[in-house]
Amino acid sequence: MQNKILEVRNVSKKYGKKEVLRNVSFVIYSGEIVGLVGPNGAGKTTLMAIIAGLIRNYEGNIYIDGRNIKEGSVEKKQVGCVIESPGFYPNLTGYENLKFFSKIFGNVNDSEINEVVKLLGLEKVIYQKTVKYSMGTKQRLGIAQAVLGDPRLLVLDEPTNGLDPNITPVVRNFLKDIVRKKSIGILISSHVLSEIEAICDRVLFIRNGEVIEEVNLNQENKTSVSYIFETNSVEDLVKFFEARGIKAIIEGEGKIKVVITSEMFENLLPQIVQKGIIVKGIYKQKISLEERFIKKMEGKIIE
Missing domain, CATH: 3.30.70 (Alpha-Beta Plaits)
Structure with a gap:
């Protein structure tokens, strides 16, 4: 039986009088990749930032492995995230950045870092300073950072943004592999709907801060x-x-x-x-x- 990795229950968010999210509810189970799709300004990034613990003032509740993140019982390493553009220390190499962040999580050894670097195809650039990295390379390094510490949930905002076409399948296969092997959950957003369709099990359509439809991509829709x-x-x-x-x-x-x-x-x-x-x-x-x-x-x- 699949376990609930993430449960979002009636989450709403306002900035002043502007309602950005309205009663958003959904679940992500272990071994599942769920896509979040909507036009610009629909509330995707705000929702992902709330789930990642980057925004704390909101209505409703979010549970990770059954624990309410408002109660402070969820360890930071339980959620790995790439929200908007990943940030790194520019004068450190990619490897030095990963080593630095791995110390925050603890119990991350060099072999784990090396394995992630290899799986994401970063071997040739990992010892270069990140100031020299392209957007696509930074995205891959951000994903590498996000998976350190064995999180239960990955929250990835536009993770394929800036990737070369030959690198996109590498990232896609990495995420599909890790979600299956480690029985985690992944929430992912992208403007490239063909990529969402290729990687996700389910997709949530969000418009004006509301989830307006859920599509199960594992079940052929016989009527549409x-x-x-x-x-x-x-x-x-x-x-x-x-x-x-x-x-x-x-x-x-x-x-x-x-x-x-x-x-x-x-x-x-x-x-x-x-x-x-x-x-x-x-x-x-x-x-x-x-x-x-x-x-x-x-x-x-x-x-």
């Missing part, structure tokens, strides 16, 4: 479907769908795409035939996370 219709009568088929309030997108010569439920598809297909519209082929596609996100942020719910 994109259909490609191949036809010689593109104009007639577009008019058919639009007359029923369904947006039809021309995908190429002789092809249109609509997003409808399976039930709607079954009801509409006989009507298309009755209208005399010839359909040469129909292709069913799973809706991407990006498509679902765009629809949700427009206020359109795909059930």
Whole structure:
């Protein structure tokens, strides 16, 4: 049975009269990576900072391994985090920075540091001063720092920001491996939805400080479907769908795409035939996370 690593219960936050978070609740279980997705200003970074213990004045409760962080019973090393841009001592090398932070957690030996450095592909730069590091290299060093001390929860805000395309899979595989081997939980945010889709088990959509939907990426959504219709009568088929309030997108010569439920598809297909519209082929596609996100942020719910 999976254990609750993180439980966020009715968390709200205001800055003056501005409500940044409103009654946010969710759970992360052991061995699970959960994505937090939303537009700029949705409250993602504030929520992550609260969970990481960087913001203490808020309403509601947050539990890590069943302990309320407000009560001070959660050790700092239980949560590893990279919030916004990771900060390091610029005149120290990457290795010296990791050694410094490892002393805060205690019981972190050199072999553990060396293993993390190797897994994140930092061997060639680890003895250079961090002032010379690129943004992507700093991100990887930040993740290395976050996992020292064997935290129960990782909170990673845009961890793939600035990474070269050939390095992104290295970080992705590292996180997938560590969450499985150590049975920890990870909360991760990113503007790159394809990356969220590739790494996460579940995704939370947040808008205006509220979690408005949860998507389980391990379960195929059988009702949110994109259909490609191949036809010689593109104009007639577009008019058919639009007359029923369904947006039809021309995908190429002789092809249109609509997003409808399976039930709607079954009801509409006989009507298309009755209208005399010839359909040469129909292709069913799973809706991407990006498509679902765009629809949700427009206020359109795909059930």
